[in-house]
Amino acid sequence: MNSIDYIRPTTVDEAVSLLAKYKEKARVLAGGTDLIVQMRGGRYQLDAVIDGKHIEELNQLTYSKENGLVIGAAVPCHKIYGDENIASAYPGIMDSATLIGGIQIQGRASLGGNLMNAAPSADAIPALIAHNAVANIVGANGTRSVPVEDICSGPGRTTLDTGEILVSISVPAPSKGFGARYIRFIPRNEMDIAVAGAGVSVQLKNGKIEAARVALSSVAPTPLFVENAGNSLVGKEPSDENIQAAANLAKEAATPITDMRGTVEFRKHLCEVLTRRALHTAVERAREEN
């Protein structure tokens, strides 16, 4: 049992220099709903925990129809869904923010933490991918912006370098005819890890699909962006057959494992069911937006 430094920087620069000092012996703390549980479980042997909740940029939450949404990396779910304008503009992200954990967890848990934790089952990541979100990262070598689908590199691993910090997530403003949806399958009705999940979005124009994105959770080493499933819908009508074809592509793309939460076959099957159901709802939502 070693003791750990708890440090509370107030600027991104300060955080970055602390990360440079402690290297892999430090982790950033947002809501702590993953980090603290994992530390108690012995996953890390840390020298320092760097609390990001007192850095202004990590707490920003801004939205405009022109510039879209910027979510600070430490903003808890309840603040996001508590803003009516954001809630109505980003239905897929809302689905995720309102189902992570329960009310108590949502009081703390952030989408940034969900992304940086990089669990294959993370419920926010497929919705962020569906919404074309981009992660804004700062390190000793400066700032870079990376599409969310390029962030996770394996279970619990990201493409961030040691010493880098996630500052915020930017999500473009949806235009008319946009709809999105995230659903997951769990055996109970709350407090569970997705056996499989599907985050999707569609952009309708004149009754046809102009763009679509499909991402899955819990069926690969990382949340899985299934580009061809979305692309298969482009230029087509949102008919049952076309949606079914896209759902079949999602099923084919999935490479799950068998564990206590589900078998390979069951999870692949769920990818088809969930993608189909999510696309239908996304289309309905897109039509409501017209």
Place this chain on the structure above:
Amino acid sequence: MTTTYEPNKVLSNEEFKVVGTRPIRPDGADKVTGRAQYGADYNPADLLYAKVLRSPHAHARIKSINVSKAESLKGVLAVVTGADTIAPKKGESADFGLGPQPMKYLRDNAIATDKVLYQGHAVAAVAAQDVHTAEEAVNLIEVEYEVLEPVLTAPEAMAKTAPILHPDLTTDEFGNSNVADHFQHKMGDIDKGFAEADVIVEREFDTATVHQGYIEPCNVTALWNDDDRIHVWLSTQGPFQYRDALALALDIPQSRVKVTPMEIGGGFGGKFPLYHELAAVLLSRKTRRPVKIVMTRAEVFGGTGPTSGSNVKVKMGATKDGRIVAAKTELRFEAGAYPGSPVGAAGMTSFAAYDIPNVIVDGYDVVVNKPKAGAYRAPGAPNAAFGIEQVIDELSKEIGVDPVEFRLQNCAKEGTRRADGPIHPKVGGIETLEALRDHDHYQSPLTPAKNGGKVGRGVAFGFWFNAGLQSTATISVNGDGTVNLVEGSPDIGGSRASISMQAAEVLGISADEVKPKVADTDSIGFSFGTGGSRTTFATGWAAYEAANDVKSQLIERAATIWGVDPNSVEMEEGVLRSKTDTELSMTFKELSAQLNDTGGPIIGRGSVNPAGVGGAFAANIVDTEIDPETGKVDILRFTMVQDAGKAIHPSYVEGQMQGASVQGIGWALNEEYYYSEKGTIDNSSFLDYRMPTSLDLPMIDTVIVEVANPGHPYGVRGVGEVSLITPQAGIANAITDAVGVRLESMPMKPSVVLDAINNQG
């Protein structure tokens, strides 16, 4: 006139003043304010903290244990291993609610000596100045194992080629094998019975290992004092059984061990056995300081006694006119690492709810590389009922008769003989089924689907025999007309209230004028533990005896004061009066104020070991919705009907019925120990061991039927267990009703239900 639907009904035949009312519970204030002292809250001066090292293997021989690194870590005060335990004498046994079990096995289960027999089996323990040091130190203990092949289910463990767990475990029938026991109950002529049958259904069922899921983890604080007396504070259902088992394990007289039962956050049968307590006591013997161990949730799953997984074959036959004429079952139960599964109780209750002339029940107790099974609410009965109640459902469908009418037609009643021998005394099976049949739920159409799935309804019916056993109570009279009641039954489900109320009824005072106290083992006579649905029945009866003892002394005292013959004085509704002289009358309160000056204080005592235990029946109706694309089952409506004999405090009877229903729903749908091929548990957390959350449950409606038990002063039958027997089969029957397939394994989790639907003929 419209009547409003009542979710909780009591069908009462006899009314009393206190019994049958719903006073506020005596332990309520402490529990809702957080002041109640649970085991983990107890922190005596000089306390040390201990951690247990547990086996990572399901089956292995311990070749060596090296504790020197752990011992030399700063802050470590003592380390114990199996070598520090005392070899039990031959023939010694202890009973933790599943019948007497050899002390050697119980000791080896508490700390392994030669072999580890399941992942989570305790191997050593360390006491240190803080819990973190203890945690670090256990990881410094070096154990060399010879890993052996594990065997995880009863049918596999019974195979000729199976790895053998105990080289000394033999039976006449099987020689040295994993079968610890085989019994048979037989009645009538089974072949003749099946020959008479027009319809025969035969199926085989499997159920997974499940845990009681009590919220409070097991905990203990033990002090081996400098006078060699031992004091143990813990969360237990059976303080006296604990005391006696610890004394046996340590080879010392009972009187040197004192057990203080702390408040208990759930037990359901699982808080009887000896677990880490022996390690705590041995660590305290070495350090002469109090030593505390609190399990993590993973340790609770891996290192305590869940209930058995099982394999159950059922064959039943009925005539076209709806009479069950033959029934046969083979019960193969996993005992876990040491003999003693609840297969015996499963054998006693299989078919016991019915009047069937020709029956054979075969039971096998089989050791496997899993934690030693503990008791769990109606131990064994739900496993058997999962199969039997589905076969009965199928028979009723094949014959074309309503499943409740079919059960009514074959229901056991007074005089019906059970296959295991006993003849039912007055029981309330028929009344329970009639209440179910007439219930609004059964009379209403199927609950509509919430999410566009398929809906179905199922029913199931069950019997549990309940227990009697020894209890004691004392009552002392206070000067203000109240009494103090001391008893020895840990209060898990409101028994302080239900016991006090029986004393209050006798004395003609209100429930809150009785102050109950659950005492330690030095302060009250032997009382068997809280389990077997026995506490309100037996400890309540002891309180009733103690109150009657007080009452007769009060009558004598009043007679002395008045200078009359005690036979001419009576006490009713809290007033003492002369039967002949209307002038002579005083209240209990008035008399209590005079006791000290008229001969001294009055105390009463009660000690019982009652016969006259009343068995109980339960039946339930459940509406389910199934998503045919995912196999997920949702419970839409659920009603539990149970014969309580007499509900002393109806709210706590309803609580028992609702709690058991919820446990049954969890067991039915998702709960299981998920094992890897190596025999390790992959889901020892509440995240992946999926008990139902509030969002998974409808309100559970209840009906308390009261067919008084003639063997108890207020007609009490036990209420804590029987309603866990039926929900699993009820849900299986509802799934069949919805999607047309039979589920032959539990849990009926989504993937299993989906596979069954997809494999449908």
